[in-house]
Ligand SMILES: O=C(O)CCC(=O)C(=O)O
């Protein structure tokens with residue numbers, strides 16, 4: 052943990068340097084040479100058993116009460132949303148939905164890896180803190196639903212870019228996609244084109260597979276794309292620059308996942324959502340620093356604070 056953040060958060064030396072943001076870091080939190088090699092090569096890692104069965108159950112119990120939401124509806128500080136109208140229900144601001152979701156903000160199973168891949172420690176990138184979550188949502192998808200292909204190294208905007216420079220990763224957006232039930236063949240698995248975060252060319256089959264408003268597209272059949280099968284509690288870590296999307300769900304039932312997107316501390320929220328006061332007040336300082344690193348602002352005298 053950088054000294055500036057310790058000072059900012061008023062933490063003392065007992066907050067261990069080597070254990071990412073959480074003192075209870077388990078063994079699987081470490082970043083191995085193989086993780087580094089495979090993330091660089093393929094643009095993603097699979098983190099098996101990232102969540103314990105009780106953690107999965109805790110999140111699922113909350114999702115059971117949110118699954119009937121329609122886009123536009125609020126429950127507490129979480130909001131039902133859709134990107135294309137064909138990819139199922141997104142429950143945005145899912146970190147507002149209870150402690151089982153709050154703990155994912157700085158979960159020890161991925162913090163060390165995400166922190167290293169976003170990088171920037173000791174530079175302006177960590178001016179406000181180690182990381183920032185610019186979007187977080189749960190996704191519930193049923194039969195016939197999918198998300199089309201998007202991203203790819205050929206046009207990676209800075210916000211989503213894969214970058215390795217001067218011995219350090221400097222990725223703009225590292226996503227953690229967690230499975231809350233088993234996702235296998237026919238379940239509408241996330242699909243990636245391994246290595247495409249470094250691609251210089253748009254995929255020649257993008258026209259038929261790309262995300263399109265109101266059209267049900269999927270990555271099925273795209274040359275070079277693979278389905279990422281996960282067990283409940285596994286997580287897929289990927290740089291957003293990788294070309295990705297999902298297969299169409301053909302099996303009955305639901306696919307349940309969530310995505311937390313991490314970037315540098317100066318980032319801005321992707322969507323107009325902002326964390327509630329209640330959430331900010333109850334979060335640990337470590338989590339609060341990731342949820343809203345730039346919360347502390349100085350306005351000219353007499354001017355109202357605004358986000
Ligand atoms: O729904 C999926 O499997 C893919 C989600 C996705 O595109 C993302 O998290 O960026």
Ligand SMILES: [Fe+2]
Nearest residue numbers: 201202295296
């Ligand atoms: Fe995506």
